[in-house]
Amino acid sequence: MGVTVIICAGAPHPALELIPTYLDSADQVYFIGVDRGAYHLMQQGYPVDWAMGDFDSVTASEYEELQAYCQQIERVSSHKDDTDLELALAYVSQMPNMTACYIFGALGSSGGRLDHLILNLWLAHQPRFSSLIPRCLMIESDTVVQxxxxxxxxxxxxxxxxxxxxxxxxxxxxxxxxxxxxxxxxxxxxxxxxxxxxxxxxxxxxxxxxxxxxxxxxxxxxxxxx
CATH class of the missing domain: 3.40.50.10240 (Thiamin pyrophosphokinase, catalytic domain)
Incomplete structure:
Protein backbone atom coordinates (compact mmCIF):
# COMPACT_ATOMS: atom_id res chain seq x y z
CA MET A 1 0.00 0.00 0.00
CA GLY A 2 1.14 3.51 -0.76
CA VAL A 3 1.64 6.03 2.01
CA THR A 4 0.26 9.55 1.76
CA VAL A 5 2.14 12.02 3.95
CA ILE A 6 0.54 15.14 5.40
CA ILE A 7 3.03 17.71 6.68
CA CYS A 8 1.88 20.75 8.61
CA ALA A 9 4.61 23.38 8.80
CA GLY A 10 4.60 26.30 11.18
CA ALA A 11 3.13 29.23 9.24
CA PRO A 12 0.05 30.87 10.78
CA HIS A 13 -3.41 29.64 9.80
CA PRO A 14 -2.60 26.57 7.68
CA ALA A 15 -5.54 25.46 5.53
CA LEU A 16 -6.06 22.18 7.38
CA GLU A 17 -9.75 22.22 6.47
CA LEU A 18 -8.62 21.14 2.98
CA ILE A 19 -6.92 17.94 4.17
CA PRO A 20 -9.93 15.68 3.42
CA THR A 21 -9.81 16.84 -0.22
CA TYR A 22 -6.49 15.08 -0.66
CA LEU A 23 -7.23 11.85 1.18
CA ASP A 24 -10.01 10.34 -0.95
CA SER A 25 -7.76 7.72 -2.56
CA ALA A 26 -5.18 7.37 0.22
CA ASP A 27 -4.42 3.83 1.40
CA GLN A 28 -2.41 4.88 4.45
CA VAL A 29 -1.87 8.37 5.88
CA TYR A 30 1.08 9.54 7.96
CA PHE A 31 0.81 12.92 9.72
CA ILE A 32 3.91 14.99 10.46
CA GLY A 33 3.82 18.18 12.50
CA VAL A 34 6.75 20.55 12.06
CA ASP A 35 7.31 22.81 15.08
CA ARG A 36 4.06 24.71 15.68
CA GLY A 37 2.51 22.78 12.82
CA ALA A 38 2.19 19.85 15.22
CA TYR A 39 0.10 22.02 17.52
CA HIS A 40 -2.08 23.13 14.60
CA LEU A 41 -2.78 19.47 13.74
CA MET A 42 -3.60 18.67 17.34
CA GLN A 43 -5.96 21.63 17.63
CA GLN A 44 -7.88 20.42 14.57
CA GLY A 45 -8.14 16.88 15.90
CA TYR A 46 -5.78 15.21 13.45
CA PRO A 47 -3.37 12.56 14.66
CA VAL A 48 0.33 13.40 14.82
CA ASP A 49 2.43 10.35 14.00
CA TRP A 50 5.67 12.30 14.23
CA ALA A 51 6.29 15.79 15.55
CA MET A 52 9.68 17.35 15.10
CA GLY A 53 11.47 20.67 15.31
CA ASP A 54 13.17 22.94 17.77
CA PHE A 55 9.71 23.97 19.03
CA ASP A 56 10.74 27.56 19.58
CA SER A 57 7.27 28.57 18.37
CA VAL A 58 5.34 26.83 21.16
CA THR A 59 5.13 27.59 24.86
CA ALA A 60 6.31 25.19 27.54
CA SER A 61 2.74 24.17 28.35
CA GLU A 62 1.91 23.65 24.67
CA TYR A 63 4.97 21.43 24.29
CA GLU A 64 3.78 19.34 27.24
CA GLU A 65 0.44 18.92 25.48
CA LEU A 66 2.25 17.77 22.35
CA GLN A 67 4.32 15.27 24.31
CA ALA A 68 1.13 13.69 25.61
CA TYR A 69 -0.67 13.79 22.24
CA CYS A 70 1.87 12.85 19.57
CA GLN A 71 2.74 9.27 18.72
CA GLN A 72 6.41 10.29 18.48
CA ILE A 73 8.09 13.62 19.13
CA GLU A 74 11.65 14.68 18.40
CA ARG A 75 13.12 17.94 19.61
CA VAL A 76 16.20 19.21 17.77
CA SER A 77 18.57 22.05 18.52
CA SER A 78 17.77 25.49 17.17
CA HIS A 79 21.46 25.78 16.22
CA LYS A 80 21.47 23.73 13.01
CA ASP A 81 22.09 24.08 9.30
CA ASP A 82 18.69 22.81 8.14
CA THR A 83 15.30 24.28 8.87
CA ASP A 84 12.73 22.12 10.61
CA LEU A 85 10.88 21.60 7.32
CA GLU A 86 14.08 20.54 5.57
CA LEU A 87 14.67 17.94 8.27
CA ALA A 88 11.11 16.69 7.85
CA LEU A 89 11.49 16.38 4.08
CA ALA A 90 14.80 14.55 4.51
CA TYR A 91 12.93 12.05 6.67
CA VAL A 92 10.05 11.71 4.21
CA SER A 93 12.42 11.18 1.28
CA GLN A 94 13.60 7.97 2.97
CA MET A 95 10.11 6.59 3.62
CA PRO A 96 9.32 3.42 1.65
CA ASN A 97 6.13 3.38 -0.44
CA MET A 98 5.56 7.13 -0.10
CA THR A 99 3.32 8.08 -3.03
CA ALA A 100 2.28 11.67 -2.26
CA CYS A 101 3.23 14.42 0.17
CA TYR A 102 0.92 17.34 0.92
CA ILE A 103 2.52 20.25 2.75
CA PHE A 104 0.35 22.77 4.58
CA GLY A 105 1.61 25.98 6.17
CA ALA A 106 4.80 26.26 4.11
CA LEU A 107 3.84 29.27 1.99
CA GLY A 108 2.30 31.42 4.70
CA SER A 109 -0.16 33.14 2.38
CA SER A 110 -2.24 34.18 5.40
CA GLY A 111 0.76 35.34 7.40
CA GLY A 112 4.38 34.38 7.83
CA ARG A 113 7.88 35.49 6.92
CA LEU A 114 8.95 36.28 3.37
CA ASP A 115 12.35 34.63 3.84
CA HIS A 116 10.61 31.41 4.91
CA LEU A 117 8.48 31.56 1.77
CA ILE A 118 11.52 31.96 -0.49
CA LEU A 119 13.41 29.19 1.27
CA ASN A 120 10.50 26.78 0.98
CA LEU A 121 10.02 27.47 -2.73
CA TRP A 122 13.73 26.91 -3.30
CA LEU A 123 13.55 23.50 -1.65
CA ALA A 124 12.79 22.25 -5.14
CA HIS A 125 16.37 23.04 -6.19
CA GLN A 126 18.04 20.86 -3.56
CA PRO A 127 19.46 17.69 -5.16
CA ARG A 128 18.64 15.57 -2.10
CA PHE A 129 14.94 16.25 -2.68
CA SER A 130 14.97 15.73 -6.46
CA SER A 131 12.94 12.51 -6.35
CA LEU A 132 10.59 13.77 -3.64
CA ILE A 133 9.57 17.23 -4.84
CA PRO A 134 7.58 16.10 -7.92
CA ARG A 135 5.35 14.10 -5.56
CA CYS A 136 4.71 17.10 -3.29
CA LEU A 137 2.05 19.78 -3.25
CA MET A 138 2.29 22.93 -1.14
CA ILE A 139 -1.23 23.90 -0.16
CA GLU A 140 -2.76 27.09 1.20
CA SER A 141 -6.37 28.28 1.23
CA ASP A 142 -5.86 30.35 -1.93
CA THR A 143 -2.86 28.69 -3.60
CA VAL A 144 -1.63 25.23 -4.52
CA VAL A 145 1.96 24.82 -5.75
CA GLN A 146 3.55 21.91 -7.60
Missing part, protein backbone atom coordinates in the same frame (compact mmCIF):
# COMPACT_ATOMS: atom_id res chain seq x y z
CA UNK A 147 6.98 21.59 -9.21
CA UNK A 148 7.58 19.79 -12.51
CA UNK A 149 10.62 18.29 -14.17
CA UNK A 150 10.88 18.15 -18.00
CA UNK A 151 8.06 16.30 -19.71
CA UNK A 152 4.53 16.59 -21.05
CA UNK A 153 1.74 17.17 -18.53
CA UNK A 154 -2.02 17.58 -18.50
CA UNK A 155 -2.69 20.21 -15.84
CA UNK A 156 -6.17 19.68 -14.42
CA UNK A 157 -8.30 22.58 -13.17
CA UNK A 158 -8.36 21.30 -9.60
CA UNK A 159 -10.79 22.75 -7.07
CA UNK A 160 -12.22 25.91 -8.62
CA UNK A 161 -9.03 27.91 -9.25
CA UNK A 162 -9.46 31.31 -10.86
CA UNK A 163 -5.98 31.40 -12.35
CA UNK A 164 -3.10 29.16 -13.29
CA UNK A 165 0.38 30.65 -13.08
CA UNK A 166 3.30 28.90 -14.75
CA UNK A 167 6.67 30.05 -13.46
CA UNK A 168 10.04 28.80 -14.64
CA UNK A 169 12.40 28.19 -11.73
CA UNK A 170 15.47 28.04 -13.97
CA UNK A 171 16.42 28.40 -17.63
CA UNK A 172 14.11 26.17 -19.68
CA UNK A 173 13.94 24.92 -23.24
CA UNK A 174 10.84 24.34 -25.31
CA UNK A 175 8.30 25.70 -22.84
CA UNK A 176 4.86 25.26 -24.37
CA UNK A 177 1.42 26.06 -22.94
CA UNK A 178 -1.58 24.81 -24.91
CA UNK A 179 -5.36 24.58 -24.45
CA UNK A 180 -5.29 27.60 -22.15
CA UNK A 181 -6.81 31.05 -22.37
CA UNK A 182 -3.31 32.28 -23.24
CA UNK A 183 -1.24 29.77 -25.21
CA UNK A 184 2.53 29.84 -25.64
CA UNK A 185 4.39 28.29 -28.56
CA UNK A 186 7.60 26.41 -27.69
CA UNK A 187 10.01 29.00 -26.32
CA UNK A 188 13.46 28.88 -24.69
CA UNK A 189 14.30 31.07 -21.69
CA UNK A 190 17.76 31.75 -20.28
CA UNK A 191 16.30 33.25 -17.10
CA UNK A 192 13.34 32.58 -14.80
CA UNK A 193 10.10 33.81 -16.32
CA UNK A 194 6.64 34.07 -14.76
CA UNK A 195 3.48 33.62 -16.79
CA UNK A 196 0.84 34.49 -14.23
CA UNK A 197 -2.95 34.70 -14.28
CA UNK A 198 -3.54 32.28 -17.14
CA UNK A 199 -6.96 30.63 -17.15
CA UNK A 200 -8.55 27.31 -18.01
CA UNK A 201 -10.85 27.34 -21.04
CA UNK A 202 -13.44 25.42 -19.02
CA UNK A 203 -13.60 23.06 -16.06
CA UNK A 204 -13.24 19.92 -18.19
CA UNK A 205 -10.29 20.92 -20.40
CA UNK A 206 -6.80 20.49 -18.94
CA UNK A 207 -3.96 22.79 -19.90
CA UNK A 208 -1.11 21.02 -21.68
CA UNK A 209 2.32 21.94 -20.33
CA UNK A 210 5.49 20.76 -22.05
CA UNK A 211 9.18 21.60 -21.71
CA UNK A 212 12.44 19.81 -22.40
CA UNK A 213 14.87 21.03 -19.74
CA UNK A 214 14.84 22.99 -16.50
CA UNK A 215 12.20 23.18 -13.76
CA UNK A 216 8.74 24.72 -13.75
CA UNK A 217 6.51 25.73 -10.86
CA UNK A 218 2.74 25.62 -11.40
CA UNK A 219 0.41 27.56 -9.11
CA UNK A 220 -3.35 27.14 -8.95
CA UNK A 221 -4.53 30.48 -7.54
CA UNK A 222 -7.75 31.92 -6.17
CA UNK A 223 -8.14 35.67 -5.76
CA UNK A 224 -8.13 36.65 -2.10
CA UNK A 225 -11.40 38.02 -0.80
CA UNK A 226 -11.23 41.68 0.18
Missing amino acids: FFNPGVYQIQPGTNPQYLSIITMSPVKGLSIQQAEYDLSPTDFDYPKAYISNEFIDTSTPIQLEFHSGMVCVMWVKECEK
Whole structure:
Protein backbone atom coordinates (compact mmCIF):
# COMPACT_ATOMS: atom_id res chain seq x y z
CA MET A 1 0.00 0.00 0.00
CA GLY A 2 1.14 3.51 -0.76
CA VAL A 3 1.64 6.03 2.01
CA THR A 4 0.26 9.55 1.76
CA VAL A 5 2.14 12.02 3.95
CA ILE A 6 0.54 15.14 5.40
CA ILE A 7 3.03 17.71 6.68
CA CYS A 8 1.88 20.75 8.61
CA ALA A 9 4.61 23.38 8.80
CA GLY A 10 4.60 26.30 11.18
CA ALA A 11 3.13 29.23 9.24
CA PRO A 12 0.05 30.87 10.78
CA HIS A 13 -3.41 29.64 9.80
CA PRO A 14 -2.60 26.57 7.68
CA ALA A 15 -5.54 25.46 5.53
CA LEU A 16 -6.06 22.18 7.38
CA GLU A 17 -9.75 22.22 6.47
CA LEU A 18 -8.62 21.14 2.98
CA ILE A 19 -6.92 17.94 4.17
CA PRO A 20 -9.93 15.68 3.42
CA THR A 21 -9.81 16.84 -0.22
CA TYR A 22 -6.49 15.08 -0.66
CA LEU A 23 -7.23 11.85 1.18
CA ASP A 24 -10.01 10.34 -0.95
CA SER A 25 -7.76 7.72 -2.56
CA ALA A 26 -5.18 7.37 0.22
CA ASP A 27 -4.42 3.83 1.40
CA GLN A 28 -2.41 4.88 4.45
CA VAL A 29 -1.87 8.37 5.88
CA TYR A 30 1.08 9.54 7.96
CA PHE A 31 0.81 12.92 9.72
CA ILE A 32 3.91 14.99 10.46
CA GLY A 33 3.82 18.18 12.50
CA VAL A 34 6.75 20.55 12.06
CA ASP A 35 7.31 22.81 15.08
CA ARG A 36 4.06 24.71 15.68
CA GLY A 37 2.51 22.78 12.82
CA ALA A 38 2.19 19.85 15.22
CA TYR A 39 0.10 22.02 17.52
CA HIS A 40 -2.08 23.13 14.60
CA LEU A 41 -2.78 19.47 13.74
CA MET A 42 -3.60 18.67 17.34
CA GLN A 43 -5.96 21.63 17.63
CA GLN A 44 -7.88 20.42 14.57
CA GLY A 45 -8.14 16.88 15.90
CA TYR A 46 -5.78 15.21 13.45
CA PRO A 47 -3.37 12.56 14.66
CA VAL A 48 0.33 13.40 14.82
CA ASP A 49 2.43 10.35 14.00
CA TRP A 50 5.67 12.30 14.23
CA ALA A 51 6.29 15.79 15.55
CA MET A 52 9.68 17.35 15.10
CA GLY A 53 11.47 20.67 15.31
CA ASP A 54 13.17 22.94 17.77
CA PHE A 55 9.71 23.97 19.03
CA ASP A 56 10.74 27.56 19.58
CA SER A 57 7.27 28.57 18.37
CA VAL A 58 5.34 26.83 21.16
CA THR A 59 5.13 27.59 24.86
CA ALA A 60 6.31 25.19 27.54
CA SER A 61 2.74 24.17 28.35
CA GLU A 62 1.91 23.65 24.67
CA TYR A 63 4.97 21.43 24.29
CA GLU A 64 3.78 19.34 27.24
CA GLU A 65 0.44 18.92 25.48
CA LEU A 66 2.25 17.77 22.35
CA GLN A 67 4.32 15.27 24.31
CA ALA A 68 1.13 13.69 25.61
CA TYR A 69 -0.67 13.79 22.24
CA CYS A 70 1.87 12.85 19.57
CA GLN A 71 2.74 9.27 18.72
CA GLN A 72 6.41 10.29 18.48
CA ILE A 73 8.09 13.62 19.13
CA GLU A 74 11.65 14.68 18.40
CA ARG A 75 13.12 17.94 19.61
CA VAL A 76 16.20 19.21 17.77
CA SER A 77 18.57 22.05 18.52
CA SER A 78 17.77 25.49 17.17
CA HIS A 79 21.46 25.78 16.22
CA LYS A 80 21.47 23.73 13.01
CA ASP A 81 22.09 24.08 9.30
CA ASP A 82 18.69 22.81 8.14
CA THR A 83 15.30 24.28 8.87
CA ASP A 84 12.73 22.12 10.61
CA LEU A 85 10.88 21.60 7.32
CA GLU A 86 14.08 20.54 5.57
CA LEU A 87 14.67 17.94 8.27
CA ALA A 88 11.11 16.69 7.85
CA LEU A 89 11.49 16.38 4.08
CA ALA A 90 14.80 14.55 4.51
CA TYR A 91 12.93 12.05 6.67
CA VAL A 92 10.05 11.71 4.21
CA SER A 93 12.42 11.18 1.28
CA GLN A 94 13.60 7.97 2.97
CA MET A 95 10.11 6.59 3.62
CA PRO A 96 9.32 3.42 1.65
CA ASN A 97 6.13 3.38 -0.44
CA MET A 98 5.56 7.13 -0.10
CA THR A 99 3.32 8.08 -3.03
CA ALA A 100 2.28 11.67 -2.26
CA CYS A 101 3.23 14.42 0.17
CA TYR A 102 0.92 17.34 0.92
CA ILE A 103 2.52 20.25 2.75
CA PHE A 104 0.35 22.77 4.58
CA GLY A 105 1.61 25.98 6.17
CA ALA A 106 4.80 26.26 4.11
CA LEU A 107 3.84 29.27 1.99
CA GLY A 108 2.30 31.42 4.70
CA SER A 109 -0.16 33.14 2.38
CA SER A 110 -2.24 34.18 5.40
CA GLY A 111 0.76 35.34 7.40
CA GLY A 112 4.38 34.38 7.83
CA ARG A 113 7.88 35.49 6.92
CA LEU A 114 8.95 36.28 3.37
CA ASP A 115 12.35 34.63 3.84
CA HIS A 116 10.61 31.41 4.91
CA LEU A 117 8.48 31.56 1.77
CA ILE A 118 11.52 31.96 -0.49
CA LEU A 119 13.41 29.19 1.27
CA ASN A 120 10.50 26.78 0.98
CA LEU A 121 10.02 27.47 -2.73
CA TRP A 122 13.73 26.91 -3.30
CA LEU A 123 13.55 23.50 -1.65
CA ALA A 124 12.79 22.25 -5.14
CA HIS A 125 16.37 23.04 -6.19
CA GLN A 126 18.04 20.86 -3.56
CA PRO A 127 19.46 17.69 -5.16
CA ARG A 128 18.64 15.57 -2.10
CA PHE A 129 14.94 16.25 -2.68
CA SER A 130 14.97 15.73 -6.46
CA SER A 131 12.94 12.51 -6.35
CA LEU A 132 10.59 13.77 -3.64
CA ILE A 133 9.57 17.23 -4.84
CA PRO A 134 7.58 16.10 -7.92
CA ARG A 135 5.35 14.10 -5.56
CA CYS A 136 4.71 17.10 -3.29
CA LEU A 137 2.05 19.78 -3.25
CA MET A 138 2.29 22.93 -1.14
CA ILE A 139 -1.23 23.90 -0.16
CA GLU A 140 -2.76 27.09 1.20
CA SER A 141 -6.37 28.28 1.23
CA ASP A 142 -5.86 30.35 -1.93
CA THR A 143 -2.86 28.69 -3.60
CA VAL A 144 -1.63 25.23 -4.52
CA VAL A 145 1.96 24.82 -5.75
CA GLN A 146 3.55 21.91 -7.60
CA PHE A 147 6.98 21.59 -9.21
CA PHE A 148 7.58 19.79 -12.51
CA ASN A 149 10.62 18.29 -14.17
CA PRO A 150 10.88 18.15 -18.00
CA GLY A 151 8.06 16.30 -19.71
CA VAL A 152 4.53 16.59 -21.05
CA TYR A 153 1.74 17.17 -18.53
CA GLN A 154 -2.02 17.58 -18.50
CA ILE A 155 -2.69 20.21 -15.84
CA GLN A 156 -6.17 19.68 -14.42
CA PRO A 157 -8.30 22.58 -13.17
CA GLY A 158 -8.36 21.30 -9.60
CA THR A 159 -10.79 22.75 -7.07
CA ASN A 160 -12.22 25.91 -8.62
CA PRO A 161 -9.03 27.91 -9.25
CA GLN A 162 -9.46 31.31 -10.86
CA TYR A 163 -5.98 31.40 -12.35
CA LEU A 164 -3.10 29.16 -13.29
CA SER A 165 0.38 30.65 -13.08
CA ILE A 166 3.30 28.90 -14.75
CA ILE A 167 6.67 30.05 -13.46
CA THR A 168 10.04 28.80 -14.64
CA MET A 169 12.40 28.19 -11.73
CA SER A 170 15.47 28.04 -13.97
CA PRO A 171 16.42 28.40 -17.63
CA VAL A 172 14.11 26.17 -19.68
CA LYS A 173 13.94 24.92 -23.24
CA GLY A 174 10.84 24.34 -25.31
CA LEU A 175 8.30 25.70 -22.84
CA SER A 176 4.86 25.26 -24.37
CA ILE A 177 1.42 26.06 -22.94
CA GLN A 178 -1.58 24.81 -24.91
CA GLN A 179 -5.36 24.58 -24.45
CA ALA A 180 -5.29 27.60 -22.15
CA GLU A 181 -6.81 31.05 -22.37
CA TYR A 182 -3.31 32.28 -23.24
CA ASP A 183 -1.24 29.77 -25.21
CA LEU A 184 2.53 29.84 -25.64
CA SER A 185 4.39 28.29 -28.56
CA PRO A 186 7.60 26.41 -27.69
CA THR A 187 10.01 29.00 -26.32
CA ASP A 188 13.46 28.88 -24.69
CA PHE A 189 14.30 31.07 -21.69
CA ASP A 190 17.76 31.75 -20.28
CA TYR A 191 16.30 33.25 -17.10
CA PRO A 192 13.34 32.58 -14.80
CA LYS A 193 10.10 33.81 -16.32
CA ALA A 194 6.64 34.07 -14.76
CA TYR A 195 3.48 33.62 -16.79
CA ILE A 196 0.84 34.49 -14.23
CA SER A 197 -2.95 34.70 -14.28
CA ASN A 198 -3.54 32.28 -17.14
CA GLU A 199 -6.96 30.63 -17.15
CA PHE A 200 -8.55 27.31 -18.01
CA ILE A 201 -10.85 27.34 -21.04
CA ASP A 202 -13.44 25.42 -19.02
CA THR A 203 -13.60 23.06 -16.06
CA SER A 204 -13.24 19.92 -18.19
CA THR A 205 -10.29 20.92 -20.40
CA PRO A 206 -6.80 20.49 -18.94
CA ILE A 207 -3.96 22.79 -19.90
CA GLN A 208 -1.11 21.02 -21.68
CA LEU A 209 2.32 21.94 -20.33
CA GLU A 210 5.49 20.76 -22.05
CA PHE A 211 9.18 21.60 -21.71
CA HIS A 212 12.44 19.81 -22.40
CA SER A 213 14.87 21.03 -19.74
CA GLY A 214 14.84 22.99 -16.50
CA MET A 215 12.20 23.18 -13.76
CA VAL A 216 8.74 24.72 -13.75
CA CYS A 217 6.51 25.73 -10.86
CA VAL A 218 2.74 25.62 -11.40
CA MET A 219 0.41 27.56 -9.11
CA TRP A 220 -3.35 27.14 -8.95
CA VAL A 221 -4.53 30.48 -7.54
CA LYS A 222 -7.75 31.92 -6.17
CA GLU A 223 -8.14 35.67 -5.76
CA CYS A 224 -8.13 36.65 -2.10
CA GLU A 225 -11.40 38.02 -0.80
CA LYS A 226 -11.23 41.68 0.18
